[in-house]
Structure formats: structure tokens, C-alpha cells
Amino acid sequence: MPQANVYTSVSDQAWYTDKARISTGNTAVTYQVEAVQLTYVQPGNGIVANAESSWSAGNIYSNAMSVPADSRQDIYVGVGNKLTIAGANYAVLELGTASSAKAGSKGTGSF
Helix, strand or coil, X not given: CCCCCEECCCCCEEXXXXXXXXXXXXXXXXXXXXXXXXXXXXXXXXXXXXXXXXXXXXXXXXXXXXXXXXXXXXXXXXXXXXXXXXXXXXXXXXXCCCCCCHHHHCCXXXX
């Protein structure tokens, strides 16, 4: 089994696994996940299209999410999306595989 990457600084980092584990030290941190591209297969005709809603690109969350000090939280990032963490004294571990979000990062999948 390959070793997962561990980061101590994450800014606009393209993510290569489905999930991440954020472990904080003595300070809280905030994070955002930017959806790079969301596509789906249209029912009925099978044509791949870009999602047209307000969440089709940009940050997944309307506000930055917080992880308290001295804690650990597993989050969904999604392959191909970008993760940014603001704060200090933290580590981020890649979790999971490139399985469930892989189709979305290649422009195919179902909605």
C-alpha cells in the first residue's frame, strides 16, 4: 500500500484522494474546498454537461469551515478539487483513494 502524503501547509492544493484528515495543534484552523469542475450525464440523452447551478464552480461551502484546536476531523475533498487551510500548527493527511470522485474530475459521472 502506498504511503499517504502529509502536508503542514495547504493553499489552493489540488487533491488526489477523496478525503483528508485535518489534525490541529493548539489553534483552530478553517478550510475551504474549491470545486474545479462539476459535470453530470444528462438523463435521457446521455450527454455530459456542466452543472449550471450556483455551486458548479468555486467554494463548496458558503463560509469557511472550522476545525477546533487539539482535534482531528475527516473531510471530503474530492479528487481534482482544491483544498485551502488557513491557520497554523496543523497537519493534513490524504485519506481514501481516487475512486468515488475520479469520474467527476475527468468530466464524466452521474448527477
